[in-house]
Amino acid sequence: MRKSFSRPARLASSLGSAALLIGAVILGAPTRAQAAYAVQVYDDGVLQGGIGVLVVGNSLVFTGSTTHFEITNGAGTSNNPGTPTSASLALSSNETVSTTFGSAGGTHSIQIVLSQTDFLAPTSASLFLSSSAGGSIADVGGTETVTSTYQGFLDNTNTLFGQPGAGGTPTQNASASLGGVGTSGLVYTPNPSTRFVPGGTPFSITDVLSFTFALSAGSGQDTANASVSTVATVPEPASLALFGTALIGLGFFSRRRKRV
Numbered sequence: 349m350r351k352s353f354s355r356p357a358r359l360a361s362s363l364g365s366a367a368l369l370i371g372a373v374i375l376g377a378p379t380r381a382q383a384a385y386a387v388q389v390y391d392d393g394v395l396q397g398g399i400g401v402l403v404v405g406n407s408l409v410f411t412g413s414t415t416h417f418e419i420t421n422g423a424g425t426s427n428n429p430g431t432p433t434s435a436s437l438a439l440s441s442n443e444t445v446s447t448t449f450g451s452a453g454g455t456h457s458i459q460i461v462l463s464q465t466d467f468l469a470p471t472s473a474s475l476f477l478s479s480s481a482g483g484s485i486a487d488v489g490g491t492e493t494v495t496s497t498y499q500g501f502l503d504n505t506n507t508l509f510g511q512p513g514a515g516g517t518p519t520q521n522a523s524a525s526l527g528g529v530g531t532s533g534l535v536y537t538p539n540p541s542t543r544f545v546p547g548g549t550p551f552s553i554t555d556v557l558s559f560t561f562a563l564s565a566g567s568g569q570d571t572a573n574a575s576v577s578t579v580a581t582v583p584e585p586a587s588l589a590l591f592g593t594a595l596i597g598l599g600f601f602s603r604r605r606k607r608v
Contacts, residue, residue, distance in 0.1 A: 387399065390457075391415045391457070398414075417448060421444040422441070423441065424555075429467060442575045450567035463554040466552070482574065488529060501517060506550045
C-alpha cells in the first residue's frame with residue numbers, strides 16, 4: 349500500500365531538505381584566513397623580546413623596553429582587506445621611543461618593523477607604491493644627533509615581514525641634530541618616494557622605521573617620534589577613462605538622432 353502525504357506535509361519536507369542543503373553548503377564553504385598582523389623590534393640589530401602587543405581588528409598597539417630604548421607609544425592601523433577598486437590599500441604606524449643610555453652616552457639604533465598580510469588587489473594589476481613620513485626629536489641636555497630612515501615594502505608572496513630585495517622599496521631618509529634642551533623636526537626626504545610594483549592577490553605590506561641616536565654622556569632621556577605610512581594604490585588606466593568618455597559621447601549623439 350503506497351503511503352500518501354498531504355500538501356502541507358510535502359511542503360514541510362521540501363523546506364527541511366532545502367534547509368539541510370543550505371546548511372551543508374555554508375559549512376563546506378571555504379572561509380578567508382584571518383590576516384596576520386604583528387610587529388618586531390630590533391636593538392642594534394638584535395631582535396628584542398618583552399614587547400607587549402595588542403591587536404584589535406586592524407589596529408595594533410605595542411609598548412616595551414629594549415636594551416637601550418623604551419617604546420612609550422607604538423601603534424599601527426590599516427584599511428586591510430580594503431577592496432580591489434578602492435583608492436588605496438594602506439598600512440600606517442605612529443611610534444615614540446626614548447633613550448635609556450643617555451647617562452653613559454654612545455651610539456645605538458632601534459628598528460621597528462610593522463607588517464600585515466592578506467591585502468587584496470586585482471591579479472596582474474600594477475600597484476603604485478608610495479610612502480610618507482614625518483616626526484621630531486626632543487633633547488633634554490647634552491649633545492644629540494639622530495638619523496632616521498623609513499622604508500615601505502609590498503610582498504607578492506604574502507609573507508609577514510616580507511621585504512623583497514628587488515624593486516618596490518620606497519625609502520624616506522631624515523636626520524637632525526640638537527645641542528642642549530630643545531626640539532627639532534625630523535624632515536624625511538623621499539629617495540625615491542614612489543615606484544611601480546606588480547600587484548597580486550593577496551599580498552603583504554611591511555613598514556620599517558629606524559632611529560640611530562648618537563648621545564654625549566649625560567644627555568638624559570631623549571625622545572624621537574615619527575608617523576609613517578605605506579600606500580599601495582590601484583591606478584585607473586587612462587585608456588579606461590577615455591573609453592568611458594567615448595561611451596558618454598555615443599549615448600548623447602544616439603539620443604539626439606532619435607529626437608530628430
